[in-house]
Amino acid sequence: MYGLTPFTIKNMTLRNRIVMPPMCMYSAGTDGVAKAFHFSHYTARAVGGVGLIIMEATGVLPCGRISDHCLGLWNDEQAEALAPIVRACQEQGAKMALQLNHAGRKCEASVPAVYAPSAIPFDEGSPLPHEMTEADMRETVAAFRSAAERASRIGFDAIEIHAAHGYLLSEFLSPLTNRRADGYGGSTENRCRLLLEVLQAVHEVWPAEKPVLVRVSAEDYEPEGMHPEEMARVAALIRPYADILDVSTGGVVPTPPASLYAGYQVKAAEFLRQASGLPVITVGLITDPHQVEEILGNGRADLVALGRELLRNPYWVLNTARDYRIDYDWPAAYARGFKARR
Numbered sequence: 001m002y003g004l005t006p007f008t009i010k011n012m013t014l015r016n017r018i019v020m021p022p023m024c025m026y027s028a029g030t031d032g033v034a035k036a037f038h039f040s041h042y043t044a045r046a047v048g049g050v051g052l053i054i055m056e057a058t059g060v061l062p063c064g065r066i067s068d069h070c071l072g073l074w075n076d077e078q079a080e081a082l083a084p085i086v087r088a089c090q091e092q093g094a095k096m097a098l099q100l101n102h103a104g105r106k107c108e109a110s111v112p113a114v115y116a117p118s119a120i121p122f123d124e125g126s127p128l129p130h131e132m133t134e135a136d137m138r139e140t141v142a143a144f145r146s147a148a149e150r151a152s153r154i155g156f157d158a159i160e161i162h163a164a165h166g167y168l169l170s171e172f173l174s175p176l177t178n179r180r181a182d183g184y185g186g187s188t189e190n191r192c193r194l195l196l197e198v199l200q201a202v203h204e205v206w207p208a209e210k211p212v213l214v215r216v217s218a219e220d221y222e223p224e225g226m227h228p229e230e231m232a233r234v235a236a237l238i239r240p241y242a243d244i245l246d247v248s249t250g251g252v253v254p255t256p257p258a259s260l261y262a263g264y265q266v267k268a269a270e271f272l273r274q275a276s277g278l279p280v281i282t283v284g285l286i287t288d289p290h291q292v293e294e295i296l297g298n299g300r301a302d303l304v305a306l307g308r309e310l311l312r313n314p315y316w317v318l319n320t321a322r323d324y325r326i327d328y329d330w331p332a333a334y335a336r337g338f339k340a341r342r
Helices: 036-047 076-091 134-154 168-173 193-205 228-241 266-276 289-297 308-312 316-323 335-339
Strands: 007-009 012-014 018-020 052-059 095-101 158-163 212-217 244-248 280-282 303-305
Touching: 012 095, 036 052, 036 076, 052 076, 052 158, 076 095, 076 134, 095 134, 134 158, 134 193, 158 168, 158 193, 168 193, 168 212, 193 212, 193 228, 212 228, 228 266, 244 266, 266 280, 289 303, 316 335
Parallel strands: 018 052, 018 303, 052 095, 095 158, 158 212, 212 244, 244 280, 280 303
Antiparallel strands: 007 012
16 A cells, blocks of 8 residues: 555655644644643654654744744744654654744734735735845744754754745745845746745755755636746755655635645646656645545655544544555554454
């Protein structure tokens, strides 16, 4: 079964190709510090057999959090709270990645101001963001660098830079939200400039042997927005600094996909896999092992992320192995519970 086979990138070998994608839990303290909930939440999926767990969007600055109850990583107290979660999940066989984020104009935390490439609000009910100055951008790049350094000290196996879903780096990439007339706006290369600066800064402190993932929105669902063909050009620009593309869509503007169905984002992932030559993660309402097998078996993606399904069923991997009568490495303490039903 393809989904339960190992996958190696750089020095990281996953026990299978099932990924828990980053999903905001909005359960941290207002100080951005993880709580007991986070320990239980992530270790349950590690015990359940997930190959790679990508911890939820973690703000690199106070104004980079999506809400007052999102995780942060701009100080050592926040780092110390994440360390035991990472160790416990690794002890259960999962590899751990951390998604680093700046919320940009979609910040709803209690901060004096929100920032974006251009002074365009997300919707009618959103605040007018401040157009970032070069000093603001330098501070942001430095914050990503510092957070990556802390993530390395904690012991994460990989990091993911969040450049999707209409958050800051995604806002710079999309022509819908980036109307700048300087070197950070206009052409694809200019709109990609801040993301490249972040990646370059991260690589200064992140171990060369560990992977760096980049999450992108390949489609804005608006005629004048980002589409997979232009995202392929972005992928070519960041390829020297990215080891895996985590391919999603939407979120830049309120426009939804024309239709939602299981695997609705797989085509975009497949396109970017072929265009970039990078391994890709695909995601999007995928729940069924047969669909996972089709995606992986036909080379449409390298890894499959199950979001809502892993919220419902933390033991998806173990249950799938049991249901398909696959001899699998069961947690010793639980083996009799799974094997008894084979």
